[in-house]
Every structure is written in C-alpha cells, then in structure tokens.
Amino acid sequence: MPNLMRTVQLALKSLMLHKLRSGLTMLGIVFGVFSVIAMLAIGEGASQQAQQQVLQLGATNIIVRSVKPPRETASQQTANSFVLRYGLKRADFDLLSKTIPTVMQAVPIRELVKACRFLHREMNCRIVGCSPEYTDMNHLELAQGRFISDKDRREKTNVCVLASGTADELFQYEDPLGQSVKVADRRYKVVGVTRAREASAAIGGSLSGQDYNQDIYIPLETMRVRMGDLDIDRRQGSFSAEEVQLNQITLRISDIGQVMSTADVIRETLERTHRNGKDYSVVVPQELLKQAEQIRTIFNVVLGSIAAISLVVGGIGIMNIMLATVTERTREIGIRRALGAKQQDITMQFLTETIVLAGSGGVIGVVLGLATPLVFQLLKVLAERFFFDSGGASEFSEMFANLSPQVVPSSLPLAFGISVGIGVMFGLYPARSAARLDPIEALRHE
Amino acid sequence: MSFAAQVIDLEKDYMLGSVPVRALRGVSIDFPHGDFVAIMGSSGSGKSTLLNLLGALDRPTRGNYLIGDRDVSRMTDDELSEIRNERIGFIFQSYNLIPQYTVLENIEVPLHYRSGYPTIGQVEQSRIMELADLVGLGDRMDHRPFQLSGGQQQRVAIARALVNDPQIILADEPTGNLDSKTEEEIMETLLRLNREGRTIIMVTHETSVAKLAKRQVYMKDGVIAGEGVFPG
Structure with missing residues (x-):
C-alpha cells in the first residue's frame, strides 16, 4: 500500500483544486450526517420526556381512576x-x-x-x-x-x-x-x-x-x-x-x-x-414506560431511515462528481500509469479522494449534529414568534415546546462511520473505472 | 552482445470497431546500450503502436520484446507498471505534466510508484535537485506547469523521465510543439544524456531532428521499411 499520509495529501490537493465543487458535493453528506444525529437526538429527547413523565407518576405506583x-x-x-x-x-x-x-x-x-x-x-x-x-x-x-x-x-x-x-x-x-x-x-x-x-x-x-x-x-x-x-x-x-x-x-x-x-x-x-x-381505568406507569420504549424504537427506526436516505442521496452525489472527475482527469490517469502507477494505485487514489470528501463532510456533519439542541432552540424561538403566537398554544406547539433533543453519544461515531462507508461504497465504482482505463487511450485523451 | 532492448518479430493486431487492423506485421530491431534511434514514418505506419509496445504500455499479439534480460511480452498489468516505472523514462510531445503539481512534485511522481513504496528521503531529494539543475530549472521548483514556457515544461518532463534512472528513454515527438531555438536546446539535452550512456528511442517526423540521432529507422505499413539517414 502506498504511503497513507501522502495519498491523503494528494487527495486533499486534488479536492482543493475545485473548492466549490468539492464543497457542494460534501454538503450532501454534511446534511445526511447532521440529519442522522439530529433525528436520533430528537427521538431521544422525546423518549426522555416520556420517561420523565412516567417517572413522575412513580414507577412503583398503580393509579386507578374513576371514568x-x-x-x-x-x-x-x-x-x-x-x-x-x-x-x-x-x-x-x-x-x-x-x-x-x-x-x-x-x-x-x-x-x-x-x-x-x-x-x-x-x-x-x-x-x-x-x-x-x-x-x-x-x-x-x-x-x-x-x-x-x-x-x-x-x-x-x-x-x-x-x-x-x-x-x-x-x-x-x-x-x-x-x-x-x-x-x-x-x-x-x-x-x-x-x-x-x-x-x-x-x-x-x-x-x-x-x-x-x-x-x-x-x-x-x-x-x-x-x-x-x-x-x-x-x-x-x-x-x-x-x-x-x-x-x-x-x-x-x-x-x-x-x-x-x-x-x-x-x-x-x-x-x-x-x-x-x-367506570374506572387502571394506569400502570411501568406499562407506559414499556410502551414509550416501543414507540421510541419505532420512532428512531423511522427517523433514522429518513436520515439514511439523505445520506444515500449524498453518496450518489459524490459518485456522480467522482465519475465526472475521472473523465476530466483521464489524461492525468494516463500519465500516472505511464510513469508506473499500478491499477491498484489509481483505485486507491480516487477512493481516498472520495473517502476524504465524505469523511470531511462527516466531520462537519458531526459538529453540526452536536449543535442540534442549539439549532432546535433557535427553531423553537423562531417558530414561536412567527407561527404559534396567534390563537394560543395548540397541542402540537406544546409538544414542540416541551421537546428538547438529546444528542445520543453513540450516534456520532455511527454517523461518521456511515459517511465513510458511503465514501467507500460510492467511491469504489468510479475508482475502479479510473483504474481500468487503458493507459494508451487515457494518454491520448484531450 | 547485450542489448538495452530487443524486439523480435513483434506483431500487433487490434480491432478498430469491427474491422481488424494489423498495426505491426513482424518488426525485429535491436537496441544496443547507448543507442540513439529515431523512428520515422507517416501516420498509420505503425510507429505509434511500436512506441506503445516499447514503452510497455501494451502487450504484443505475437512476438517478443526484451528489456535487458526480461521478456515484457507476457507480463501482467502490474509487472508492466513496474517495468515502466523502473526501466523506462517517457518524454511526450505535449509534455504531459500534472497541472496541479509544482515542478518539484511533477519530478517526484515516478518515485511514488516505486515497488514497495519507499518514502522519499535525502538521497532522492538531492537527486531531484541534481536533475533540476541538469535541465536548468533549479530555481523554478515551486512553479506550476502553466507558469512555464513549452521548452521549460519539456525539460521538467525530461527530469521526471530520469528520476528513477531508467535504461531506456522513450521520446514521442519531443520537439513537436516547440520553436526551433527551443528544439535545439531540448535536442542538446537529449544528446548529452545519450553521451552519458543512456539509450534513447525517439519517434519524430522531422528530418532535421532525426538526423541528430545515431541511426534512423523508417516504418511503413507495420514493418520496418529501411534504416539509415534519408536526406530530405
């Protein structure tokens, strides 16, 4: 394997050549990672809210009410x-x-x-x-x-x-x-x-x-x-x-x-x-806690899937750009092959580029994700000012106001890992197609 | 007698769309150490195909191609890459420098693909400086290709071709894009390298340039049509 540091430097250099393009491509991953973390944080917040309510009722209590x-x-x-x-x-x-x-x-x-x-x-x-x-x-x-x-x-x-x-x-x-x-x-x-x-x-x-x-x-x-x-x-x-x-x-x-x-x-x-x-009802907070757990799981799966879709879309964006890059840099690939680069070297070069792109997007996404509670707070203030000020608090706005997202620590490495995984998944095809180019054809490419 | 390279009855067929083309129909030629050969011929004569084979960029359909003692004609893709890296230096008509790299980085490229991927150390650094001085670009190491003239770019390419100390230098119309004064300078450099003992194989269609080589080979219809200096 070629020197890793050098390969990464090379990738950065190539990416910096097209700052706007790389930035825009990265954005897909940034938002994907951010939404994974944010969605899980909102889910966690909602579940903690429910748990707290149940705990306030008392986990060892049973409430019987007249109805x-x-x-x-x-x-x-x-x-x-x-x-x-x-x-x-x-x-x-x-x-x-x-x-x-x-x-x-x-x-x-x-x-x-x-x-x-x-x-x-x-x-x-x-x-x-x-x-x-x-x-x-x-x-x-x-x-x-x-x-x-x-x-x-x-x-x-x-x-x-x-x-x-x-x-x-x-x-x-x-x-x-x-x-x-x-x-x-x-x-x-x-x-x-x-x-x-x-x-x-x-x-x-x-x-x-x-x-x-x-x-x-x-x-x-x-x-x-x-x-x-x-x-x-x-x-x-x-x-x-x-x-x-x-x-x-x-x-x-x-x-x-x-x-x-x-x-x-x-x-x-x-x-x-x-x-x-x-004419009575029996409420068991512990049962509610279990229900809340179940709802939370479903909630997380649904939200996570939606976020994952946006990550996949980001990955497709990366693949698209990388395919264009490979076409654009066909001649460079030819030169490198003539100077002794093996197919595997070319694969590594473009794969690293994709991973660096996706990975940096992932890091930015994680940082944004950490700021989820802040972003949410801001949204809340804006929403209260512009949408819910008339006609009193609806049920939705009340739920919204009580919700405070909790960033799940494990979601950070998870989301970052997924972004790198997306880089590998969607980078492999463009990288392989770059490596498979015929050196003679590539050198002749204008 | 040992040869730098040896071509034995080389044939190359390829498909152009659905039409089979016999680009080389049995070429045999020896390149002794320290040779300087100019390959000439009109377009379609097979000289480009021959150069690609000589450069280990492609494998022949039939026949053998030996570089030193190694038969290149049956090598795998990875082995071909190694041969190109270690034994062959390329000089192209259009320089083919990597645009986002500086002069220094361009010269370094072949070093990165050496087998085992050793890091670039002190020895390599000083070699690069030596080569840059040799081609007269010691003071422009941090320039990028677009900041250099055609002649300067070609000299960077020459330095790059020499960095792994190859046995053979393949030059494809090295002066094709240059004015006559720069052409003279580049040819001067190649001649000096040849005097130092390097084998140079050059494709050109300019007689004035070809004349500077030790011998000239004319190709026609995929075979060698003749050898020697053909005036005019």
Missing part, C-alpha cells in the same frame, strides 16, 4: 334517576388496600371543581380531598406552612392548602397563611401553600395532563362531610348530578418487580365489583 361511563350505558343505569352514579367506591379502596398484600400504601382522592373566593376575588379551583401522602406521591413541595395532617383527617377540620397558582390569584396582596378561603359557602383556613410544579403532560390517552397549580387541598374526610358525594351542576336550562365517591386511588407497590402482577390482581378485583360497565 365517566359512555352515555348509553349511563342512561340505562340511571333511567329513573337524575343522578349519575359511577366510579370508585370507598368499598373499593378498602378492598384494594386491605386484601392485596403487595400494596404498601394506598391514597384515595376526591376531586371537584368549585368556585372559591377570598374577599371579592373568585376563581374556579380543583378541590382535592386527599391525605397527607398526597404530597409525596405527586412530588409536591411546600413553600409555606404545612400540608394536611392525619389529625386534620380524623377531626375533619376545615383547613386547606393552596397551590401556588391559586394562592397568587386569590391572595394578590395578602399573606394567605391564616386567612380563610370560601368554597361552597364554607370557610377553610389556609395552613399551607405549595411550591409551583410543572404540569404533568397527558400520556397517550390513558391519563390526562394535570395542572397542579390551580388546586386547593383539603382533608378527604372534611370534603366528604362538607360537600358529600353528590356534585350538582346547575346551569341555565340544564341540570345534572353526579355521585362519585372517589376519583382516584393511587397504590404504591412494595416491590418494583410485583407491579405488573399486582396490576392484574387489581384489574380482576375491580372487574368483580364493577359489573355494570367499566
């Missing part, structure tokens, strides 16, 4: 009653928390949306009846005061904890601690305020997103006593009533390996007690 049944079954069930009864019962909670040995902790929740007021300021809040464990399960932190205690539950005291958004809205100038908020004609003393928390995004239809910042937390027992299970909604010309005992039961499982089997047990148990239709 309003579809209209037809609902009308049969309540043919002679205005009140729609559905969802989880307190009996379910007892059953689940006491009969399944792998359940370590169970937290029941009741939710209602009601108007709350302080002085003249009023807003609609989600009233959450919960227990002290609620903060723990939802990663809530307190900014001021304390959370609801077991004592509050036992004594059914009229106390509440405000979420940060609620506190800001109702208490614009006052310190909320010690004040009272009026909900449904009753006053609740504010004992604490939570710190602001990012809203959890909806996950694939099985769990809707939750904004924790517009909540008021009160003890579950207080809620039952003061508000009851019946929620009556009166509007102009219509009237509806729902009776729900519990909206959600969050179960913490003792061992992460037991989560899936416990979920099956829970499903079977609830199936037996809810024979009149499915």
Whole structure:
C-alpha cells in the first residue's frame, strides 16, 4: 500500500483544486450526517420526556381512576334517576388496600371543581380531598406552612392548602397563611401553600395532563362531610348530578418487580365489583414506560431511515462528481500509469479522494449534529414568534415546546462511520473505472 | 552482445470497431546500450503502436520484446507498471505534466510508484535537485506547469523521465510543439544524456531532428521499411 499520509495529501490537493465543487458535493453528506444525529437526538429527547413523565407518576405506583361511563350505558343505569352514579367506591379502596398484600400504601382522592373566593376575588379551583401522602406521591413541595395532617383527617377540620397558582390569584396582596378561603359557602383556613410544579403532560390517552397549580387541598374526610358525594351542576336550562365517591386511588407497590402482577390482581378485583360497565381505568406507569420504549424504537427506526436516505442521496452525489472527475482527469490517469502507477494505485487514489470528501463532510456533519439542541432552540424561538403566537398554544406547539433533543453519544461515531462507508461504497465504482482505463487511450485523451 | 532492448518479430493486431487492423506485421530491431534511434514514418505506419509496445504500455499479439534480460511480452498489468516505472523514462510531445503539481512534485511522481513504496528521503531529494539543475530549472521548483514556457515544461518532463534512472528513454515527438531555438536546446539535452550512456528511442517526423540521432529507422505499413539517414 502506498504511503497513507501522502495519498491523503494528494487527495486533499486534488479536492482543493475545485473548492466549490468539492464543497457542494460534501454538503450532501454534511446534511445526511447532521440529519442522522439530529433525528436520533430528537427521538431521544422525546423518549426522555416520556420517561420523565412516567417517572413522575412513580414507577412503583398503580393509579386507578374513576371514568365517566359512555352515555348509553349511563342512561340505562340511571333511567329513573337524575343522578349519575359511577366510579370508585370507598368499598373499593378498602378492598384494594386491605386484601392485596403487595400494596404498601394506598391514597384515595376526591376531586371537584368549585368556585372559591377570598374577599371579592373568585376563581374556579380543583378541590382535592386527599391525605397527607398526597404530597409525596405527586412530588409536591411546600413553600409555606404545612400540608394536611392525619389529625386534620380524623377531626375533619376545615383547613386547606393552596397551590401556588391559586394562592397568587386569590391572595394578590395578602399573606394567605391564616386567612380563610370560601368554597361552597364554607370557610377553610389556609395552613399551607405549595411550591409551583410543572404540569404533568397527558400520556397517550390513558391519563390526562394535570395542572397542579390551580388546586386547593383539603382533608378527604372534611370534603366528604362538607360537600358529600353528590356534585350538582346547575346551569341555565340544564341540570345534572353526579355521585362519585372517589376519583382516584393511587397504590404504591412494595416491590418494583410485583407491579405488573399486582396490576392484574387489581384489574380482576375491580372487574368483580364493577359489573355494570367499566367506570374506572387502571394506569400502570411501568406499562407506559414499556410502551414509550416501543414507540421510541419505532420512532428512531423511522427517523433514522429518513436520515439514511439523505445520506444515500449524498453518496450518489459524490459518485456522480467522482465519475465526472475521472473523465476530466483521464489524461492525468494516463500519465500516472505511464510513469508506473499500478491499477491498484489509481483505485486507491480516487477512493481516498472520495473517502476524504465524505469523511470531511462527516466531520462537519458531526459538529453540526452536536449543535442540534442549539439549532432546535433557535427553531423553537423562531417558530414561536412567527407561527404559534396567534390563537394560543395548540397541542402540537406544546409538544414542540416541551421537546428538547438529546444528542445520543453513540450516534456520532455511527454517523461518521456511515459517511465513510458511503465514501467507500460510492467511491469504489468510479475508482475502479479510473483504474481500468487503458493507459494508451487515457494518454491520448484531450 | 547485450542489448538495452530487443524486439523480435513483434506483431500487433487490434480491432478498430469491427474491422481488424494489423498495426505491426513482424518488426525485429535491436537496441544496443547507448543507442540513439529515431523512428520515422507517416501516420498509420505503425510507429505509434511500436512506441506503445516499447514503452510497455501494451502487450504484443505475437512476438517478443526484451528489456535487458526480461521478456515484457507476457507480463501482467502490474509487472508492466513496474517495468515502466523502473526501466523506462517517457518524454511526450505535449509534455504531459500534472497541472496541479509544482515542478518539484511533477519530478517526484515516478518515485511514488516505486515497488514497495519507499518514502522519499535525502538521497532522492538531492537527486531531484541534481536533475533540476541538469535541465536548468533549479530555481523554478515551486512553479506550476502553466507558469512555464513549452521548452521549460519539456525539460521538467525530461527530469521526471530520469528520476528513477531508467535504461531506456522513450521520446514521442519531443520537439513537436516547440520553436526551433527551443528544439535545439531540448535536442542538446537529449544528446548529452545519450553521451552519458543512456539509450534513447525517439519517434519524430522531422528530418532535421532525426538526423541528430545515431541511426534512423523508417516504418511503413507495420514493418520496418529501411534504416539509415534519408536526406530530405
């Protein structure tokens, strides 16, 4: 083999002869490599986002929620009653928390949306009846005061904890601690305020997103006593009533390996007690994690393939240019052959040229690829300014805004390797055809 | 008597489209060491074909071609490349320098293709400088071909032909593109090389140039028609 350094120098020299042409040819590979890295980075970002959401729900948790049944079954069930009864019962909670040995902790929740007021300021809040464990399960932190205690539950005291958004809205100038908020004609003393928390995004239809910042937390027992299970909604010309005992039961499982089997047990148990239709749903974050992994794999394969196509297109561009170069430099090939170059020397010369071209394109592509998060950030700013500023945040723009690409380290050598591979693949034919030229013909070439 | 090169009953057929052409019909000629032969003949006489065979750029259909003690006529492509590199120096009518290379780099080219691919060391460097001085281009080593006159380019080609110290120098119309004064200079250089003991085989159609060689060979219809100085 000829001296490698020298061959590379020679290749660089020939490429520098046509800077624009080489640059443009390289561009195909640059964008190919960049898009491979960028696509994988976006895929990784999306998957990490999903993982984070799932982890926020807790990998050892199982969430059982009440679901309003579809209209037809609902009308049969309540043919002679205005009140729609559905969802989880307190009996379910007892059953689940006491009969399944792998359940370590169970937290029941009741939710209602009601108007709350302080002085003249009023807003609609989600009233959450919960227990002290609620903060723990939802990663809530307190900014001021304390959370609801077991004592509050036992004594059914009229106390509440405000979420940060609620506190800001109702208490614009006052310190909320010690004040009272009026909900449904009753006053609740504010004992604490939570710190602001990012809203959890909806996950694939099985769990809707939750904004924790517009909540008021009160003890579950207080809620039952003061508000009851019946929620009556009166509007102009219509009237509806729902009776729900519990909206959600969050179960913490003792061992992460037991989560899936416990979920099956829970499903079977609830199936037996809810024979009149499915008015609940069981969400297992771990299942979601698995689904997210699967989606991520598909996502990566699809995106990667699209990017790979652009690399192949770049490779075809290189091959095209190299074929033209070989024709253009036929005479040079003839001269070299006359001076003693073997076929293999000519092959190496042109192959090296292609590889150097593709390789430098690969390096530039990798550098650009490393800048993917920056480029994406820039795109985000531009997109927000020019496309999404009117009409509020659509679902797409929200997803877009939350997405932050993560460059996968292994994609860098991978993409670079592919670019060099493309160089070899698409360089071999032009190089071979250069080497096979008849030296006499080549020398005569004008 | 040992010869620098020996051609024995050489024949070459090739296809021109679908028409078979007998370009050489049995050429025999010996080149003793230190010979200076001018091959003459009209176009189509087979002199180019003969030169290609002499230059080991092609293989004969029949017959033998010996360079020193080696039979070139049955060699593989790689072996032919080696022979061209080690034993033959080419000088072309149109100089055939590589345009993107400097004078120095052009002279270096045959060194890169030596068998085993040795690196260019001190010995080679000084040899290149020597050759450049010999052809009078020692001060233009970093010029590119387009910055040189025709005569200067041809002298670079001569230096390049000599760099691997070949036994035979093949010159294809070396002065065809040059004015008469430059022609004289180039021929002077070739004659000096011949005096130093190198075998030179030159194709030309100019009698004035051919006269400077030790002997002249005339070709016609693929055979050698005669030998000697034909005036006019």
